[in-house]
Amino acid sequence: MNIKLYDAVGSFAENKDVAREIRINKILPALEENKEVMLDFGNIKSATQSFIHALISDIIRKKGIKALDKVYFKNCNDTLKKIIEIVIEYMQDRT
Amino acid sequence: MKIHLPNSVWLGNINPFIHSFDTSNDEILEITSHEKWVSVHPVVLCMITGLGLFIRERNSILNFKKIEATSKHYFERMGLFKILNLKSEIKINPHESAGRFIPLQIITNSLELDGFIKEMIPLLHLKPEQAEPIKYIISELVRNVLEHANAKRGAIVCAQYYKKSNTIRIGVVDTGVGIRYTLERFYHPKDDLQAIALALTPGITGTTTRIGGTEANAGAGLFFIKSLAKISRDFFMIYSGRAIYKLLKNPKNKKPKLISDPLKDHFSSETDLPFWRGTAVGIDLCLNNTLNFNELLNLIRKVYREARKKQNKEKYRKPKFI
Numbered sequence: 001m002n003i004k005l006y007d008a009v010g011s012f013a014e015n016k017d018v019a020r021e022i023r024i025n026k027i028l029p030a031l032e033e034n035k036e037v038m039l040d041f042g043n044i045k046s047a048t049q050s051f052i053h054a055l056i057s058d059i060i061r062k063k064g065i066k067a068l069d070k071v072y073f074k075n076c077n078d079t080l081k082k083i084i085e086i087v088i089e090y091m092q093d094r095t
Numbered sequence: 096m097k098i099h100l101p102n103s104v105w106l107g108n109i110n111p112f113i114h115s116f117d118t119s120n121d122e123i124l125e126i127t128s129h130e131k132w133v134s135v136h137p138v139v140l141c142m143i144t145g146l147g148l149f150i151r152e153r154n155s156i157l158n159f160k161k162i163e164a165t166s167k168h169y170f171e172r173m174g175l176f177k178i179l180n181l182k183s184e185i186k187i188n189p190h191e192s193a194g195r196f197i198p199l200q201i202i203t204n205s206l207e208l209d210g211f212i213k214e215m216i217p218l219l220h221l222k223p224e225q226a227e228p229i230k231y232i233i234s235e236l237v238r239n240v241l242e243h244a245n246a247k248r249g250a251i252v253c254a255q256y257y258k259k260s261n262t263i264r265i266g267v268v269d270t271g272v273g274i275r276y277t278l279e280r281f282y283h284p285k286d287d288l289q290a291i292a293l294a295l296t297p298g299i300t301g302t303t304t305r306i307g308g309t310e311a312n313a314g315a316g317l318f319f320i321k322s323l324a325k326i327s328r329d330f331f332m333i334y335s336g337r338a339i340y341k342l343l344k345n346p347k348n349k350k351p352k353l354i355s356d357p358l359k360d361h362f363s364s365e366t367d368l369p370f371w372r373g374t375a376v377g378i379d380l381c382l383n384n385t386l387n388f389n390e391l392l393n394l395i396r397k398v399y400r401e402a403r404k405k406q407n408k409e410k411y412r413k414p415k416f417i
Contacts, residue, residue, distance in 0.1 A: 001354055010209075012230050012234075012235040014208075014209075014212065014230070014231075014238075015205055015208075016205075016238060016311065017205045017246060020310075023310075031246070038295055042373070044096055045223070045227075046227055046230070046231070048234050048235055048313075048316075049235075049313065049315050049316065049319060050234075050238060050313065050315075050316055051237060053308070053311075053312075053313045053315075054310070054311055057308075057310055057313065058310030061310060062112075078389050079227075079389055079392065082389055082392035082393065082396065083392060085396065086392065086395065086396045086399060087313070088386075089396065089400065090298070090313070090315075090399060090400075090403055
């Protein structure tokens with residue numbers, strides 16, 4: 001499943017409500033069906049840590065870190081990569 | 096209540112202004128100002144607006160004494176009188192340059208914030224790389240208000256760009272429950288300052304005791320913002336309840352280092368201030384000094400990792416062998 005985030009959030013991804021909707025209505029159901037998920041950040045210049053957290057943290061929380069084996073982050077610039085890395089990193093060492 | 100706008104209030108000298116705030120009678124709000132010149136940080140405008148709206152909602156008396164200072168046009172242009180539904184009788188020349196400011200806005204929901212972020216950057220006439228941290232700061236601060244402050248009137252925001260110093264000054268204020276109340280459920284801070292310090296600590300959020308937060312909150316937003324101010328060697332302040340925490344300018348001869356514990360940072364604080372119902376946040380950001388956003392993220396990643404290790408270690412208990 002390819003999810004084009006720009007269509008939902010524009011060039012600055014900060015709306016956590018939209019992130020939550022995408023997570024609940026698209027990402028989690030696709031993973032439930034054992035499908036791969038492509039999160040396409042094309043045309044997105046930046047995001048807040050809160051947006052990325054709302055988009056993916058609950059996936060790791062609910063399905064474990066292995067769920068990320070089926071999630072791909074596409075067309076991310078350096079800023080987006082770093083924010084995604086920060087969130088995934090702290091989600092992995094949470095108690 | 097009484098509040099006086101003195102000659103000049105910036106983040107560096109805001110404490111006397113806050114001390115002069117008389118909260119004794121909330122049936123009336125009297126606002127007075129310096130008669131010759133008044134120049135204030137956007138956070139002050141937001142605070143005045145917050146108090147004015149609070150009074151309006153209670154149907155109490157708002158007595159805003161006519162501003163005589165020659166700088167009175169600034170208050171008109173920033174939309175203070177309009178937002179408080181007051182007639183200012185101040186005329187602004189419509190052909191004047193638009194300036195570089197974001198007038199006072201009230202944001203009450205996520206959709207309004209979306210629209211505001213899209214519209215605000217053209218008002219500041221900044222380059223995309225300069226706009227990046229500003230969008231970030233406003234989004235995170237306003238979302239904090241919408242999610243945690245329980246503020247009926249939402250978030251009050253305004254900003255001003257100062258060309259000479261190439262600095263943007265931002266204020267985000269609410270008149271909600273305040274930081275201490277938000278954190279009380281899980282952390283029981285002993286006072287407002289400890290509550291502010293907790294809110295600034297990476298990984299701590301008012302929604303859980305779990306390090307790393309919930310699916311919606313990571314407890315990192317304020318730490319990111321404080322880090323931006325630290326790296327750009329600027330002021331950042333939070334005033335909530337009776338306490339103020341102010342990150343001081345990092346000395347120029349000292350390389351700024353991100354520190355996860357806000358009470359070990361270069362800061363000043365007070366704990367006996369007039370009670371502010373809610374939270375007021377002010378930040379200055381010199382655009383000359385702002386580190387490349389990617390480099391900042393590298394630093395944040397490192398400090399965040401170290402802080403979380405420490406927090407996890409503190410939670411871990413070892414058997415005591417005697």
